[in-house]
Amino acid sequence: MxxxxxxxxxxxxxxxxxxxxxxxxxxxxxxxxxxxxxxxxxxxxxxxxxxxxxxxxxxxxxxxxxxxxxxxxxxxxxxxxxxxxxxxxxxxxxxxxxxxxxxxxxxxNERIRAQELVARRHFLNTIETQPLTDEQAAAVVTFDNRVQVIAAAGSGKTSVMVARAGYAIQRQLVPAERILMLAFNRDAAAELQCRVEERLEAAGIEAPGLTVATFHSFALSVIGSATGRKPRLARWLDAGGDIAMVCRLVDELRDQSPAFRDRWDAYRLLFARMSDDPSGGEPDSYDHSTRQTGYRTFKGETVRSQGERMIADFLFLNGVRYEYEAPYQHDVADADHSQYRPDFYYPDVDVYHEHWALDREGNPPPHFVGYTDSMQWKKAVHQQFGTTLLETTWASIIDQTGFGPLADDLTKAGLALDWNPDRPVPGATPVKHEDLARVMRSFMTHVKSNSLSRADLERRLEAAPRSVQRFRARMFLDLFWDIHNAWQARLAADDCIDFEDMLVQAATHLESGGIDMGYELVLVDEFQDASQARARLTKALVDQPHRYLLAVGDDWQSINRFAGADLSVMTSFAEWFGEGQTLRLQTTFRSPQSICDVASEFVAKNPRQLTKVVTSAHLGYGQAASLVRVRRFDEVSGAVARVLDDLAARVRTGEVTPGRSGMVEVDVLGRYRFDRDSLPRRTPPELKVTFRTVHGSKGLEADYVILPNVASGTYGFPSEVADDPVMSLAMAETDAYPFAEERRLFYVALTRARRHVTMIGVEGRESAFVAELLATKRLELSPLSTVDLSAPCPLCDQGVLVVRRRKADGRPFEGCSAFPRCRFTRSALSAASPMRLAASPGARRPN
Incomplete structure (x- = not known):
């Protein structure tokens, strides 16, 4: 000292x-x-x-x-x-x-990054065919233990992964044999393998032992290394075979067990369309005679509540003839009551039926003022005139205890019930076996990926806040576990494994410490599609000191929730993997700025999406998107043909030049596979026309994109095939924003285009997405349309105003295309306003 x-x-x-x-x-x-x-x-x-x-x-x-x-x-x-x-x-x-x-x-580190960007400039300029941007280069040299790169569509995320691997080897940070690159499917892995080999070889970087694999193939190797026995993947899992297998198992269970068959049919036909909202959810029908908005039944009428719809559908499937809200046979109107109309009347046996809106304690909803007095009056009427009254309650129908007694009462009254789940339906479309099987398979994917046990789901069910969901979910879970057990038995009988068990088992082996694959640098592509099982596997790989993870993805393109993807893995990156760097690639090399602006503004309406400011590397601005509007659905194919012919004509005149491939590439992107039918039989030879689903277009691009069925409806875009509310029991979190995943899917569709997007819409069936783009003036009417453009609805912004005629006198009026959800109307004469947009003769064609 x-x-x-x-x-x-x-x-x-x-x-x-x-x-x-x-x-x-x-x-x-x-x-x-x-x-x-x-x-x-x-x-x-x-x-x-x-x-x-x-x-x-x-x-x-x-x-x-x-x-x-x-x-x-x-x-x-x-x-x-x-x-x-x-x-x-x-x-x-x-x-x-x-x-x-x-x-x-x-x-x-800031000084090191600046220094490396200068010192490694030659590498950064030559590792890919084009010099890396400042954003890409920064992501390469930021060599921290945890780095998440949020990459906009077309921003060159693969270039970052390739350059990162090359940088690690060249700088002797990690040897090639200790680098693992993970992709989500075989095609992506093969493309990544080819790209990294080609570019590292061109750079003179030797990379022996560098591994590129899909999550699933890598998981198989982990299990094989840990157990000495590599499992075999079930052959029937690919190309939709998993859904087909669920259907097959359901058929077998229905044949083996009458109880399962009855529960399956009851859920599919009566409970699957039920909203999670006890107040009823959004109406889907309108009765012009009564001006009543409500719920469409299998028979085709509009009833007032979900409970009444379930009863009406039960009666229809049993072949019971009934009348809905027919006037009571005696005139009982007085100063305090209008003429009585019981909920149901069975004319063959002269019996009435009231369905009371009562909960398990016998109480009506608090806002049903005077409901109890009305009930007493109706019961007194039947007693006064000696008419027979059957009664059910909302609670008894929801908890499934009411249908049995109702069937008994109807039988005692003299009606013969003939349950036929395959009875031809003239009204509302029942949920198909395949659609319910798809829900079951998606639920199973989340249950397995999240390692949820029966006890876990029971705890989540007990914590469910609403009785509607609990009773309905109980029925769903009973079916699910029967199917799950049959699925596991089939895997065992075939001595194979499925995707989810494969990932979970591999993660468990790594987490236990029984095996270490020895990778020091792990690079993961398409991170927005990671499930919790994939996240566990990734975390276990790098869960030792001085190991490195680079995860690249775009939350705006998270579109695979049905396959187990959990966006919270990306949005909660630090919670999963610990503190790290978050970088952004916001310069796109694909689309012009006009498409960037439209697509970014559109997807960012959901406040849960991560913020990005996407800038195009191209100077041209151009028109982003146009709408070809036709009168009927059967004109869609003709509209697609006109768009292709018009584009081919402009190729011949030199107005439109070939793209990167030497041809003008056009992708027709359908929301569903059946949208392929909108393609004309012959396409112009000047164009390379390909049909894909929007899901299948992920990672791809074309000069021009055509969306053939941007309409409202169950199978429109956005799809109105709603997620079953019970899915929330198996998922880490849900996104309550309307059409959240469909909005991201639409963003993916828009950002596949290098030049222009054309949408085909049908008058009166406008997609909510089209209405939104029209309201924000982000969409122009194509001169190839056969119908003028209509004004956006000033009330809901989810539809446009279309001309209709009153049934009573035939007078025209304008109403919202989103009817019956939106009931805005106005006189057709008031349409002469600036909101009325028509295609001008000189409207520009897309470049």
């Missing part, structure tokens, strides 16, 4: 009755503490200097190692630091040790 400090300590001892031995211990303690502080400071400062000199990023794990080893000053050093004359070094050491190490490392 230096003399001044020693003299201070001695002086302190003299003023206290300490012996010489205590003085020695005090001096030794102070010297030891100061030495530790000096050593730690030297370690950190030298480490930072060496990192800066060598251009080596100071990783999170290195910083945490330093932080955890930081010594605490002893109390004697703390006392010494208070002395203004002799405590300067102690103060400086204490200040350094207790200072903001994070900020110090951050500042050093």
């Amino acid at each position: 230096f003399d001044a400090a020693r003299s201070i300590v001695v002086d302190l001892v003299r003023r206290r009755p300490w012996g010489s031995s205590r003085l020695a211990r005090t001096i030794d303690d102070a010297e030891e503490s100061l030495s530790a502080l000096r050593g730690w400071k030297r370690t950190v400062t030298m480490g930072l200097e060496e990192a800066l000199a060598g251009g080596r990023w100071v990783s999170r794990d290195v910083r945490e190692t330093w932080s955890q080893s930081a010594p605490l000053p002893s109390r004697h050093v703390t006392s010494l630091a208070r002395n203004k004359k002799a405590g300067q070094e102690a103060r400086e050491l204490i200040a350094f040790t207790s200072g903001d190490l994070r900020a110090l490392v951050h500042d050093t």
